[in-house]
C-alpha cells in the first residue's frame with residue numbers, strides 16, 4: 340500500500356478556529372503549498388514550546404479545495420506536553436510551520452467490510468475515512484466511544500451523515516463499548532477475514548482491541564491504527580532518566596517527552612515516527628523505580644510487561660500505584676551507549 344511522506348516544511352496560516360465540542364477546537368490551516376490530504380493523513384506542526392521547537396502531529400479531518408484548507412480538530416489535553424495548549428491559543432491570522440499531508444494510516448480498497456473505531460478525539464483520524472467509505476457505497480460501521488457527548492467532536496454531524504451505520508457508546512450514560520463483543524462480532528461474521536478495522540483512540544482501547552483481535556485469530560494486517568502517543572495509563576508526571584553508560588541523569592518534566600528531554604540535554608538518540616509506532620527509538624531498560632507507562636503500539640503486551648525495553652518517544656516513568664506516599668520522582672535506568 341502506498342504511503343506518502345511529504346515532510347517538507349512550509350508556512351500555514353490559521354484561517355478559522357472555533358469550538359467543536361467541550362475542550363476541542365477546530366482549526367483550519369491554509370498552507371503555502373497546498374496538496375490534497377487523503378483520508379488517514381496527518382500534518383506535523385513545528386511548535387515553539389518553552390523555547391524549544393517541538394513536532395506535534397494532528398490528523399487532517401477535512402481537506403478542501405485541493406488542500407488549500409485543511410481542518411484539524413485539537414483536544415486540550417489535561418496532561419498536555421504543551422502542544423494542545425499552544426494550538427488552543429492560536430488565533431485567525433497566526434502563521435505556523437507545518438508539513439504537507441503525511442500518510443501513515445491509509446484506507447485500503449476492496450475489503451468486504453470496514454469497521455472504524457474512534458475513542459474520544461481519535462475520531463479526527465476517521466471522519467474523512469467514513470466519508471470516503473460512504474461515497475464508495477462500502478459496507479462500513481463507525482463506532483464512536485467517549486466519556487460524554489459534551490466532549491465528543493463531530494458526534495451530531497456523523498450521526499446525521501452516516502445514520503444507522505454509527506454506533507455510539509458514552510461512558511457517562513453507562514453505554515460502554517464492549518471490545519470483546521465488537522471484535523467477536525467481526526470474527527463470527529461470514530466476512531471475518533475480509534473485514535478491516537481502523538482504530539484511533541487511547542492506548543488502552545487500542546491494546547484491548549489488539550488483544551481481542553489476536554485472540555480471535557483474525558488476520559493481523561486487517562487491523563490498523565493511528566496513534567499520537569498522547570495517552571497513557573497514568574497522568575504524565577516528572578521523572579528522571581539515568582544513563583549509566585554516559586554517567587548522566589536527565590530530568591523529564593511532565594510537559595516533555597523522554598526523547599525531547601534527552602535531545603535537549605545533548606544526548607543522541609535515534610527516532611523516526613515519534614509517536615510510538617515504528618520502534619526505532621526502542622532502548623533497553625536496566626532498572627525502574629515506579630512503573631513504566633509504555634504508551635506505544637510497537638511492543639507486544641509481553642514485552643511491555645517484562646519492563647525490558649521501552650520506546651523513548653512516548654514511554655514515561657510514573658509512580659503509579661507502586662510507591663504510594665513516596666515523594667521521590669519515578670526513575671528509569673536505560674542502556675544508552
Ligand code: FES
Pocket residue numbers: 609610611612613614615616617618619620621635637650651652653
Ligand atoms: S520514534 Fe517511532 S516508536 Fe519512537
